Amino acid sequence: MRLKCGALLLGLMLAGMAVTTNSRVSADAADGEVLVDPGTTFANVYRLHDLPAWSKDGTFRPDLIMQTVQDQVxxxxxxxxxxxxxxxxxxxxxxxxxxxSEKMHQEIKAFLDKQRPGR
Known part of the structure; x- marks a missing residue:
């Protein structure tokens, strides 16, 4: 049930973002991949499983990563x-x-990849 609610929430977030930007988002896209009209803004999901985004008690805390992405990209x-x-x-x-935008997504992906352990 929790997974279904999470998937529904993500779907609603992506749909809302698509409506506000006039882009078309494909529900069939794989993780990290969104199909859109070229030249528009679109939503993409970036998993942080291997980055320091959790507190010691296991709570998801992406604040520092979010701020760093905004400062660097x-x-x-x-x-x-x-x-x-x-x-x-x-x-x-x-x-x-x-x-x-597509250009920003390329920069974000490259930045996050550099932060991952072993890269």
Whole structure:
């Protein structure tokens, strides 16, 4: 039941983001992959299972990672700084849902990959 609720919540978040950006998001996309019209903003899910996003008691705490991404990846493009990219935690999956342009998603993926252990 918990997994179904989490999947429903993610679906609603992605649908809301798609509506606000006039992009088309594919429900058939694999983890980390979203199919959209080129040149638009779209939502993507970034799992943080191997990054330091949990407290000692196992609580999902992505605050530091979220702030670091906003500071390091095209800072002026984030909504909090006048841009249109947004980010929200998705605790049920230990992930972030980020709505941004294709270029930003490429930069975000590269940045997160560099933070992963063994890279």
């Amino acid at each position: 095209l800072p002026k493009h984030w909504e909090a700084r006048g841009g249109n990219a947004t980010m929200a935690p998705y605790p049920q999956e230990g992930a972030l849902v980020i709505r941004a």
